[in-house]
Structures are given as C-alpha cells and as structure tokens.
Amino acid sequence: MSELLAPTPTGGPDFVQLLTPEGQRVEHPEYSFDVGEADEAEVVRGFYRDMVLTRRIDTESTALQRHGELGIWAQLLGQEAAQIGSGRALRPQDYVFPTYREHGVAYCRGVDPLRLLGLFRGVDQGSWDPRQNNFANYTIVIGAQTLHATGYAMGVQRDGAIGTGDPERDTAVIAYFGDGASSQGDVNESFVFAASYNAPVVFFCQNNQWAISEPIERQSRIPLYQRAHGFGFPGVRVDGNDVLATYAVTQAALQRAREGNGPTMVEAYTYRMGAHTTTDDPTRYRMSEELEKWKLKDPIARVKVYLTRNALADQDFFDEVETEAEQLGARLRDGCKALPDPSPLSIFDQVYVEQTDELAEQRDGYAAYLETFEGAH
Amino acid sequence: MTKMTLAKALNAGLRKAMEADPKVLLMGEDVGKLGGVFRITDGLQKDFGEDRVIDSPLAESGILGTAVGLAMRGYRPVCEIQFDGFVYPAYDQIVSQVAKIHFRTHGHVRMPMVIRIPYGGGIGAVEHHSESPEAQFAHTPGLKVVTCSNPVDGYFMIQQAIASDDPVVFLEPKRQYHADKAEVDESTALVDAQPLFTSRVVRAGSDLTLLAYGPMVKTAMKAAEAAAGEGRSVEVVDLRTLSPLDLAPVYESVRRTGRAVVTHEAHSNLGMGSEIAARITEHCFYSLEAPVLRVGGFDTPYPPSRIEEEYLPDLDRVLDAVDRTFDF
Structure with missing residues (x-):
C-alpha cells in the first residue's frame, strides 16, 4: 500500500473514526455519533445485529454457490459496517442506487434477502420492486448507476423535495460504487452533473482496496475522497469498518443533500475480505498477510468488544442474534432451492410496456413450437 | 393549418408535448439559450424555464444516464444528441440501461424517454456529423426506433414518441430540417393522427x-x-x-x-x-x-x-x- 493512499495510522482529520479496531470510542472534531432521541446503546446493538445478519446473508449465499444452488455470488465480507452504517442513515423517502454487492444496504431498506438470490441463481434479474423500498435494482455495469442517482436527484430538485425543513419530505439520493468504478467515465460525469446542478446526491464509494485483481494504486494516485474537491464538492474519508463513523459521516452528507446544499463524496475505507465473487481467486494476486492485517480491523468484532466491555449487551443478546442468524440462514437455504425457474415464454412479456406485434408473433411462434413436444401442456 | 419546415414542426410538436404534460423535460447540449445547434428547441427554455429545458454538461453518457434517473423519478425526458456520430459515448447507457431496465425490473420501472438524434448526411459536414446509426438501435430489444421524413409526421410523431411509455429513439433527417415546407394542421388531435408505429x-x-x-x-x-x-x-x-x-x-x-x-x-x-x-x-x-x-x-x-x-x-x-x- 503506497503511503500516499493510506490514511494516517491514528486516524486524524482525513480519516473519520469513532470506534477503533480495538473497540475504543474516540471523538472526532467534526463528526459525532448522534442518534437523536433514540437510546444510543440500543442503536449500537441494532447495528451489531444488522451486521451479523448481513454477514450471514453473505456467508450463506457463498455456501449456496459452493453447493451449486447459485451460479455466482458477489461477496461483501468485511464491508458490513460500510453498508449498515450508511444504510441505517437513510430515511424512507431517500433513494438508493446500488451496485451488485449492496446486500447489507438492501437489508436495511427492507428488501427480503431471499429476493437478492434470484439474480445470482439465474431465475430473475432482481425481482424486488424498486418503488417499494426506494432501492433500485442491482446495476452490474460498473458505475452506470451513479448517473441514474444524479438524474433521480435532479428530479427530486424539480419536485421541490429539498430544503423545505420537513424531515419527511426532504429527500437525498445515494449512489454506491467502488474504487474500481472511480475510473469509469460515468462516475466522473455524474460528479460533473451533480456539481453543475448542485444535486442532492451522496456518492458513497466503498474503497475495498481491490477491483478484482487490481489494487487501488492502479485506479488513483491520490486518495479517492480528494477527487471530490476537484469537482467542486466536499469529499470525506471515513473508516468504513467503523459502523458508528460511517453512520455519522453518511448522515451528515445525506442531511446536507436534503437541505439543498448539494453533493458529497464519502470514501468508506474498507477491505474486501473475500473474493471479488465466488469465481475469483485472490490468492493469485494478493498476499495473505494483508488479509490477516485487515482481519484485526473486523467491523463486527470491534462492536462486540465495545458492547461487552461497556456492559451494553449481555450474553443473552449475542445468543439471540446468533439464533436469529441461524434462522435467517435456514430460510435462505430452503428458500433459494424453492425459487422457481421462470417460464420460457415470460421473457417476451416485459420487454416493452406496450407489446409490439412482431414480438407477440415471435412469442406465439415459440409457444406453438413448444407445444409440438411430447408432454407439452 | 400552418406551413412549416420539419425543424419548425418538431419545435411546435415539442412545445405542444410540454404544454400537455408538465413532466416532459428537454435536455441536451445547447438546447436552452441557443435553442439547439439546429434550433429545434428554439424558444422553449424561455417559455418553460431552465428546469424543463436543461442545458447539460458536454457529456452524452451523462445526459442519458441522468435521464434514466429522471424517468425513475416520474419525469419524461426528451434527450437531444447533437449529432448522430456523438451518440456513441451514450451507447452503453442506451443499450445496457435504457433498453433493459423495464425488462430487468420485471416491468416495475418504465423508461418513458425519447432520444432525439439528427442523422444522415448531405449537409457538407465534417466527420461524425453525417452518420446513420439506426440499425444499431433497431437491433437492441427494449428500444423502439422511429424516423420522420416530413413536417407533418415530425409534428405528430414527436408528440406520440413522448407519450409512449417505452423508450423511443427518434431519428430526425437533418438535411430535411429546413428543406421543405408543408401544411401542418395543429388542430388535429394526437389520437386522430396516424399511429406512431405504422408505415x-x-x-x-x-x-x-x-x-x-x-x-x-x-x-x-x-x-x-x-x-x-x-x-x-x-x-x-x-x-x-x-x-x-x-x-x-x-x-x-x-x-x-x-x-x-x-x-x-x-x-x-x-x-x-x-x-x-x-x-x-x-x-x-x-x-x-x-x-x-x-x-x-x-x-x-x-x-x-x-x-x-x-x-x-x-x-x-x-x-x-x-x-x-x-x-x-
């Protein structure tokens, strides 16, 4: 890791941290963990539960791929704090544009984790209705969704849904992307558009250090968050393995957008502890000692230490969360195998809102062809 | 009945569509103050404001990609690509996103968007200003592709394309923009005009x-x-x-x-x-x-x-x- 790209070891102003890897609460001059009227310990316990369940979604899905039940799975192992911290900072009216790895954010938005599996099993392309949870479909083309988020935010502006002071109306949009995506033209164009129109969008970059086999140094000579300054809006780097800091920083960025003060880039500095996907083999391109080093910064372990050391949670709580994770895992296992294959004829039906005669004819022709087979019904 | 060129007919059609539906937005390079390099959007920003006639940064993928987001928010963006040969930076957004989002979301999300592209040659232009990329879009499931040849069709087809709930690539023969005039009956209701997807x-x-x-x-x-x-x-x-x-x-x-x-x-x-x-x-x-x-x-x-x-x-x-x- 080049010195230039790494944060200072102790944090510091360019690296917002509120909970150290050792589970110590620390203060930051600009950002604080503010949960408003809520009980802080309860919120932190909630984050812990969210992260454990998210990790379980991930490990269970990885196992399902190994058993041949999923074609592929994009792992988020190690990025639980970045996703839960940011996902929990959202309000219902906010809108999320994810990549294909935002399983934790999807969970925060109330998307049934079982629905995430369809895409990876090959039975659908994301069956959730984006309008129900304000959570767009997974976008696989790297960075394309950052423009969608910016455009959506331009729509929010036109609807007058920013800067009214009404906490249930003022709306922010969040675009997730990774360190690799930061090289994409679409991401850079989205920065230009968002800056030009002062759109209420938060660009949330999970810098997990690796774009498949390419290290962050291949994408950037400067820390990613500093790029925002060149586009004319603030960028901030947060410890992406610190759920409290990620929550605080994202909440501030979202609020800034909702108030009509424009875009912010958040670089959540984290680590992809797993492979890029289940088809990838990181042992070909990175040293195991790097992984071992990051394991010491595990996003879940530090919260557990914090809760335990400060007597904010007892063993019963941890046992309950573990039981819940077991139940979720079982539900995913059974549910995944029960996901039905789509009908071959269904592909013709949703190409257009208004079906064309020629596609209807193609569908009918194929239906008639299928009927010629023995046992057809 | 008004005698008008294709350029004027498109302008009048766009105006009518914007009057009919406040969710219709125009966006593109130079479409606002300048009225577009061919003046197709002439005067529209003055009458409908900068929020509805949007001068965009010079980035075609950005125009199409933000239009996707605007459509998801309930708007009906009409994107102008300045010249045929400049559509390719937006090709990925058009082919991988605009065309596929309705299918990908199992019909949950619609893309009621028009992509206007002046196309074709014969105007003595430099490279990239005279191309005919229609087959590339017609080959893409999820898009609809139409083209007008005269002022009357221009006037009605642009309104019909905007009213379509599917994304429409709308190809405008640029050498016809100012070539001929025809009588356009603006009092004809859209439903009485020839349906869009017909020869x-x-x-x-x-x-x-x-x-x-x-x-x-x-x-x-x-x-x-x-x-x-x-x-x-x-x-x-x-x-x-x-x-x-x-x-x-x-x-x-x-x-x-x-x-x-x-x-x-x-x-x-x-x-x-x-x-x-x-x-x-x-x-x-x-x-x-x-x-x-x-x-x-x-x-x-x-x-x-x-x-x-x-x-x-x-x-x-x-x-x-x-x-x-x-x-x-």
Missing part, C-alpha cells in the same frame, strides 16, 4: 415496391416519378418505424408488385435493408419475381463531404436497382 404507402404503384424512410423518402419519391416517365409504376412506402417494423402493408404491396427495393443512407451490410429483405422473402416468397435489392451507403466510413454525394444513394442508384430487378 405508410406514400405513392401508389403496381410494378415495384420501393421502401424508404427518413431522408431517403424524398429521393424515393423522385425515383418513382422518374420511373413513371419510363413507364414503370413504382409504389413508395415510408416505413416511419424501424423497430418495430410495420411490414404488413409492405407484404400486401409486394404480393401485388412482385418486386421490392429498399433504400437507406446507412451502410448496406446488416442495415435495415437486410432485415427487411429477409422478412419480405419469408412472407412473399411465391410472389417475388426478383430478389429484394438494397441500395444503401457503402460499407465504408462516411466519406469526406466533397464526395458524399457519391456515397449517398441518389436518384440514379435507386433507379439502377429498380432496373436490375427487371432483369430477372
């Missing part, structure tokens, strides 16, 4: 069916006129819609004439003519007296403008193809 027989004939669209309709009509002087009765069809194709009237025509020629400015190889010839052969095989011939641009990049008239199918090349079908 039209624009000249009746009995010996051969000549298919054209966009900028080539004018050439086809001249060719039919010239052929008539030689005693050949040529029926001309303005295809108007390229995806979906509306070929039922074409099949009906070819079954009568037994001969068909299809012409376009785009490259011949895998152009619209190839698909149309294949479909006519499938549907009218026993009626055909000759193979369906194509008269297109050559399979070269668009040439320097001083020799573009050699590249573009003209009256004589169309007539030559007509003659050749009678050799069989």
Whole structure:
C-alpha cells in the first residue's frame, strides 16, 4: 500500500473514526455519533445485529454457490459496517442506487434477502420492486448507476423535495460504487452533473482496496475522497469498518443533500475480505498477510468488544442474534432451492410496456413450437 | 393549418408535448439559450424555464444516464444528441440501461424517454456529423426506433414518441430540417393522427415496391416519378418505424408488385435493408419475381463531404436497382 493512499495510522482529520479496531470510542472534531432521541446503546446493538445478519446473508449465499444452488455470488465480507452504517442513515423517502454487492444496504431498506438470490441463481434479474423500498435494482455495469442517482436527484430538485425543513419530505439520493468504478467515465460525469446542478446526491464509494485483481494504486494516485474537491464538492474519508463513523459521516452528507446544499463524496475505507465473487481467486494476486492485517480491523468484532466491555449487551443478546442468524440462514437455504425457474415464454412479456406485434408473433411462434413436444401442456 | 419546415414542426410538436404534460423535460447540449445547434428547441427554455429545458454538461453518457434517473423519478425526458456520430459515448447507457431496465425490473420501472438524434448526411459536414446509426438501435430489444421524413409526421410523431411509455429513439433527417415546407394542421388531435408505429404507402404503384424512410423518402419519391416517365409504376412506402417494423402493408404491396427495393443512407451490410429483405422473402416468397435489392451507403466510413454525394444513394442508384430487378 503506497503511503500516499493510506490514511494516517491514528486516524486524524482525513480519516473519520469513532470506534477503533480495538473497540475504543474516540471523538472526532467534526463528526459525532448522534442518534437523536433514540437510546444510543440500543442503536449500537441494532447495528451489531444488522451486521451479523448481513454477514450471514453473505456467508450463506457463498455456501449456496459452493453447493451449486447459485451460479455466482458477489461477496461483501468485511464491508458490513460500510453498508449498515450508511444504510441505517437513510430515511424512507431517500433513494438508493446500488451496485451488485449492496446486500447489507438492501437489508436495511427492507428488501427480503431471499429476493437478492434470484439474480445470482439465474431465475430473475432482481425481482424486488424498486418503488417499494426506494432501492433500485442491482446495476452490474460498473458505475452506470451513479448517473441514474444524479438524474433521480435532479428530479427530486424539480419536485421541490429539498430544503423545505420537513424531515419527511426532504429527500437525498445515494449512489454506491467502488474504487474500481472511480475510473469509469460515468462516475466522473455524474460528479460533473451533480456539481453543475448542485444535486442532492451522496456518492458513497466503498474503497475495498481491490477491483478484482487490481489494487487501488492502479485506479488513483491520490486518495479517492480528494477527487471530490476537484469537482467542486466536499469529499470525506471515513473508516468504513467503523459502523458508528460511517453512520455519522453518511448522515451528515445525506442531511446536507436534503437541505439543498448539494453533493458529497464519502470514501468508506474498507477491505474486501473475500473474493471479488465466488469465481475469483485472490490468492493469485494478493498476499495473505494483508488479509490477516485487515482481519484485526473486523467491523463486527470491534462492536462486540465495545458492547461487552461497556456492559451494553449481555450474553443473552449475542445468543439471540446468533439464533436469529441461524434462522435467517435456514430460510435462505430452503428458500433459494424453492425459487422457481421462470417460464420460457415470460421473457417476451416485459420487454416493452406496450407489446409490439412482431414480438407477440415471435412469442406465439415459440409457444406453438413448444407445444409440438411430447408432454407439452 | 400552418406551413412549416420539419425543424419548425418538431419545435411546435415539442412545445405542444410540454404544454400537455408538465413532466416532459428537454435536455441536451445547447438546447436552452441557443435553442439547439439546429434550433429545434428554439424558444422553449424561455417559455418553460431552465428546469424543463436543461442545458447539460458536454457529456452524452451523462445526459442519458441522468435521464434514466429522471424517468425513475416520474419525469419524461426528451434527450437531444447533437449529432448522430456523438451518440456513441451514450451507447452503453442506451443499450445496457435504457433498453433493459423495464425488462430487468420485471416491468416495475418504465423508461418513458425519447432520444432525439439528427442523422444522415448531405449537409457538407465534417466527420461524425453525417452518420446513420439506426440499425444499431433497431437491433437492441427494449428500444423502439422511429424516423420522420416530413413536417407533418415530425409534428405528430414527436408528440406520440413522448407519450409512449417505452423508450423511443427518434431519428430526425437533418438535411430535411429546413428543406421543405408543408401544411401542418395543429388542430388535429394526437389520437386522430396516424399511429406512431405504422408505415405508410406514400405513392401508389403496381410494378415495384420501393421502401424508404427518413431522408431517403424524398429521393424515393423522385425515383418513382422518374420511373413513371419510363413507364414503370413504382409504389413508395415510408416505413416511419424501424423497430418495430410495420411490414404488413409492405407484404400486401409486394404480393401485388412482385418486386421490392429498399433504400437507406446507412451502410448496406446488416442495415435495415437486410432485415427487411429477409422478412419480405419469408412472407412473399411465391410472389417475388426478383430478389429484394438494397441500395444503401457503402460499407465504408462516411466519406469526406466533397464526395458524399457519391456515397449517398441518389436518384440514379435507386433507379439502377429498380432496373436490375427487371432483369430477372
């Protein structure tokens, strides 16, 4: 890791941290963990539960791929704090544009984790209705969704849904992307558009250090968050393995957008502890000692230490969360195998809102062809 | 009735669509204060404001990508790509996102968007300003592709495209923008205009069916006129819609004439003519007296403008193809 790209070891102003890897609460001059009227310990316990369940979604899905039940799975192992911290900072009216790895954010938005599996099993392309949870479909083309988020935010502006002071109306949009995506033209164009129109969008970059086999140094000579300054809006780097800091920083960025003060880039500095996907083999391109080093910064372990050391949670709580994770895992296992294959004829039906005669004819022709087979019904 | 050019008709159609639906937005490079490099959006920003007629940064992928987000928020963006050859930076957003989002979301999310592209050559322009990329979009499931050839169609088709809940690539023959005037009856209700995704027989004939669209309709009509002087009765069809194709009237025509020629400015190889010839052969095989011939641009990049008239199918090349079908 080049010195230039790494944060200072102790944090510091360019690296917002509120909970150290050792589970110590620390203060930051600009950002604080503010949960408003809520009980802080309860919120932190909630984050812990969210992260454990998210990790379980991930490990269970990885196992399902190994058993041949999923074609592929994009792992988020190690990025639980970045996703839960940011996902929990959202309000219902906010809108999320994810990549294909935002399983934790999807969970925060109330998307049934079982629905995430369809895409990876090959039975659908994301069956959730984006309008129900304000959570767009997974976008696989790297960075394309950052423009969608910016455009959506331009729509929010036109609807007058920013800067009214009404906490249930003022709306922010969040675009997730990774360190690799930061090289994409679409991401850079989205920065230009968002800056030009002062759109209420938060660009949330999970810098997990690796774009498949390419290290962050291949994408950037400067820390990613500093790029925002060149586009004319603030960028901030947060410890992406610190759920409290990620929550605080994202909440501030979202609020800034909702108030009509424009875009912010958040670089959540984290680590992809797993492979890029289940088809990838990181042992070909990175040293195991790097992984071992990051394991010491595990996003879940530090919260557990914090809760335990400060007597904010007892063993019963941890046992309950573990039981819940077991139940979720079982539900995913059974549910995944029960996901039905789509009908071959269904592909013709949703190409257009208004079906064309020629596609209807193609569908009918194929239906008639299928009927010629023995046992057809 | 008002006599207007295609450029004015499109402008009037856009204005009418914006009046009819406050969710309609125009966006693109120079579409606001300048009114577009061809002045198609002239005066609209002044009347509808900067929030509805959006001068965008100079980034085509950005225009299309943000339009996707605006559509998801409930708007109906009408994107202007300044010239045909500049659409490719937006190609990924159009093909991978705009075209597929309805399908990908199992119908939950619609993309009611129009992508306006001035296309075709013959204006003496430099490279990238004279291309005909229609086949690339017609080849993409999820998009609909239409093109107008005259002011009346321009006026109604642009409004119909905007009213469509599917994404429509709207190709405007730029050399026709200011070429001819026609009477446009603005009092005709949109529902009474010819439906968008339909072709039209624009000249009746009995010996051969000549298919054209966009900028080539004018050439086809001249060719039919010239052929008539030689005693050949040529029926001309303005295809108007390229995806979906509306070929039922074409099949009906070819079954009568037994001969068909299809012409376009785009490259011949895998152009619209190839698909149309294949479909006519499938549907009218026993009626055909000759193979369906194509008269297109050559399979070269668009040439320097001083020799573009050699590249573009003209009256004589169309007539030559007509003659050749009678050799069989």
